[in-house]
Amino acid sequence: MTEVDEKLLAEFGKALAAGEPIRRDFGRGERLHIDRPLPFLIVQVGRRREAAAREIVAANSSYLLVRNLGTAKAVIKLVAAAMTERFGAFILLDVGELERDRLASDADYLPPFEMSLSAAGGDAANQALLAFASATEQTKTKYRAPQIARPKTVDDPAAKLARLLPGLASLTIRFAPIYRVPESDAFYPELFERVVANIVDAGLQAVASFADTTGSLALSSHRALGRRAFVDAVTRADRAIDEVAQSFDFLLAVTPINAQAAWGEFKQSGCEMAPRFLYRPLSVDVAQQKKALFSVALDHFEDPVLTTLYREKQQELDVQLSLLAARETPRYVEFGRALYGNVEAGLLKNATAILAETKAGRGKGKSDDADVAFVEGRARAMISAYAGAYEGFSARVELRDDLPSGVMVSGGRLLISRNTTMARDRVEALLSHEVGVHLLTYFNGSAQGLRLFRSGLAGCEGVQEGLAVLSEYLVGGMTVARLRLIAARVVACADMLEGAGFVECHRRLVLDFGFTELAAFNLALRVYRGGGLTKDAIYLRGLLEVLAHLRAGGSLDPFWMGKIAASHFGVMQELSTRGLLKAPRLLPQFLSHPQAAERLRAAYAGITPIQMSAN
Structure with a gap:
């Protein structure tokens, strides 16, 4: 670690000890976000091209986006130690994407897509895996359902993580990038949102199961683990959309x-x-307000629920303006x-x-x-x-x-x-x-x-x-x-x-x-x-x-x-x-x-x- 990195770790350690929220960007798309003490951290290491995985991770109340394993190891150990001391247990969720969608075909039906799950760190982690799998399989899907598999031992990401961070309970999630248009950099937007929302919810259910098994946290619902703070992008978008709504x-x-x-x-x-x-x-100048309406960016909310609500409102205001015209x-x-x-x-x-x-x-x-x-x-x-x-x-x-x-x-x-x-x-x-x-x-x-x-x-x-x-x-x-x-x-x-x-x-x-x-x-x-x-x-x-x-x-x-x-x-x-x-x-x-x-x-x-x- 460099001197700057050590200062950063000291900053994190101080905030964690005090139970203070952390939202710190430290370059090249790397960020630690913890809006309150919680017995889990969701992480993505490297793989910046993995748009859905990044969105899934960033939609959570406790997450880490980082480019290299060295930095990841240092930050995870720091967070894990502080949260284990506070809650008596801690689990890491490692989210990433598989290289390609191997189950896709030109068949006249929508085939399942590949999802790989593995756990390390004891019975509570295995219970978290089962809860994640159950939540994912029970989700109503419009397009493709997951086909869940355990990776071979030699390729097991959780085992690799356990060797890197021995003794840490972890759940590793890998899924096929089905949201990508084949042979293109384009996305299927609706499918992208569904993949993100479903895996975010399944992840929270996995953490809730872990918390219940370990007795680390009493929850009324797995959704209580979600974010409790709006990021600035939400506030800016809210004001901008409200200005359009108030213009007529x-x-x-x-x-x-x-x-x-x-x-x-x-x-x-x-x-x-x-x-x-x-x-x-x-x-009201209808054309001007429509331009203002659709200039509002909704892609940095880090919250699929709020993104959906504001997109629906955008569409409704668009129709209202068209109706007036x-x-x-x-x-x-x-x-x-x-x-x-x-x-x-x-x-x-x-x-x-x-x-x-x-x-x-x-x-x-x-x-x-x-x-x-x-x-x-x-x-x-x-x-x-x-x-x-x-x-x-x-x-x-x-x-x-x-x-x-x-x-x-x-x-x-x-x-x-x-x-x-x-x-x-x-x-x-x-x-x-x-x-x-x-x-x-x-x-x-x-x-x-x-x-x-x-x-x-x-x-x-x-x-x-x-x-x-x-x-x-x-x-x-x-x-x-x-x-x-x-x-x-x-x-x-x-x-x-x-x-x-x-x-x-x-x-x-x-x-x-x-x-x-x-x-x-x-x-x-x-x-x-x-x-x-x-x-x-x-x-x-x-x-x-x-x-x-x-x-x-x-x-x-x-x-x-x-x-x-x-x-x-x-x-x-x-x-x-x-x-x-x-x-x-x-x-x-x-x-x-x-x-x-x-x-x-x-x-x-x-x-x-x-x-x-x-x-």
């Missing part, structure tokens, strides 16, 4: 500014002439379909059943009307109560002349149309929806340290609206009229996608489903805004998704951490287990409603939307 307000951009005048013209035509809607000029053109409907999906047969069946099994006009009795001043006052009171519990809840209320009657959330703002009038007994339900879900998850997400959780993970809108509709039920505001409105939105979206025009849709809402002309107009306005948008189908879809989640015994707690989709539930649990996410700063006030607990029990027991309207 999607819903305001597709909401007509002349709703009142359009209704007057439509009514005057005898409801026979489609209204002309006017929109705000776009304040296509506003009031025939392409708009197709971009909307890409963003919000089709109206699937099962969803349409549920919607039509609700409309068939309920009667128009049936509700919980006559209620006095509330004007905009009453709604504003109740909104400010609810926001003040949340702000009193958490000073970071800094929502603003804005009265607007350029919105249809009602209330909507934009970022951290509650926008109230000056034309708003509504049944007084619907106000608490409406504000529970907008403030108790949309604003609460925005500010809880803001507290997570990454802006992604406030702007929303890709696809979060469905569950957001499902939770919001559930909140209406929990405070006793799910009337038959409200349920019919949500169901009719689905039917109207389906009709629009089938080619029905505004007038035809409006006529059906009035004649077939019993809506008033004004209510049918406001409903059709939402469906045909911008040229035809299927967003309104997500309210019933999201509610059914949330009810299914509860019926299966799922918890609502992770949903309050930020704006997430149901598909991200497991991801949120993992990030929380790893310590990367905080508990929500606030819980919704509607959960404390006198009848909320009883109603929530009914939801867990399998209540249907129609039954919700009777409670």
Whole structure:
């Protein structure tokens, strides 16, 4: 070792003794990263061409990337001694790639790929090997499954490592580079990501088995061994993507500014002439923001889970920007379909059943009307109560002349149309929806340290609206009229996608489903805004998704951490287990409603939307 190397080792030794995190680059792509004391180290020695192996190693909370065995031996011995003293046991995982994909062929099926495992250092290391093999074999594969083998004694990498570092428990992993395009330097990107994610997870399961066998660490899950700190590349990307997300307000951009005048013209035509809607000029340069969006690098995150979340968000923002650029053109409907999906047969069946099994006009009795001043006052009171519990809840209320009657959330703002009038007994339900879900998850997400959780993970809108509709039920505001409105939105979206025009849709809402002309107009306005948008189908879809989640015994707690989709539930649990996410700063006030607990029990027991309207 050189003098510089000795100083480096002394630096490492001091940090290890103090239990301090280490992230130290020491030239030519070499790095030691330990974000907290742990009884393992994952290492790659040399082999810089092995892109997947490097990515696997760097995705861990304790790893070493090094070019030569001499340096590797010195650093590993130092880490192993410190961690063995702290935990009573330590294991090294050595990850690398085989020279070539020997099992590949031109057959009309996808053959398995070669993976070699070997262990040294006793029974605990062998248990770790078995756990790794089991995790790898049980992984659902889209392309090729591993064919695991033990290397011959003469070629056993673990045996070589044991001779280099006698007495050290180790697991050596070698896999075929199936992510490489044959006879090329190119990668199959999706396959690359799958290989990395699967081997990272299997590696953590192996370490968890070792920790359990040796009693060195008590774990709630193998995922608790994952990283607990974001690297700077994540923070930079998060801010850059959030800047794109904040550069436009999607819903305001597709909401007509002349709703009142359009209704007057439509009514005057005898409801026979489609209204002309006017929109705000776009304040965003779509091409410029797309360029900014895809200039954000996601390849240095050292965390496959976060990489996936940000790539999904990139793709969603791309579609949203394309949708804005296509506003009031025939392409708009197709971009909307890409963003919000089709109206699937099962969803349409549920919607039509609700409309068939309920009667128009049936509700919980006559209620006095509330004007905009009453709604504003109740909104400010609810926001003040949340702000009193958490000073970071800094929502603003804005009265607007350029919105249809009602209330909507934009970022951290509650926008109230000056034309708003509504049944007084619907106000608490409406504000529970907008403030108790949309604003609460925005500010809880803001507290997570990454802006992604406030702007929303890709696809979060469905569950957001499902939770919001559930909140209406929990405070006793799910009337038959409200349920019919949500169901009719689905039917109207389906009709629009089938080619029905505004007038035809409006006529059906009035004649077939019993809506008033004004209510049918406001409903059709939402469906045909911008040229035809299927967003309104997500309210019933999201509610059914949330009810299914509860019926299966799922918890609502992770949903309050930020704006997430149901598909991200497991991801949120993992990030929380790893310590990367905080508990929500606030819980919704509607959960404390006198009848909320009883109603929530009914939801867990399998209540249907129609039954919700009777409670």
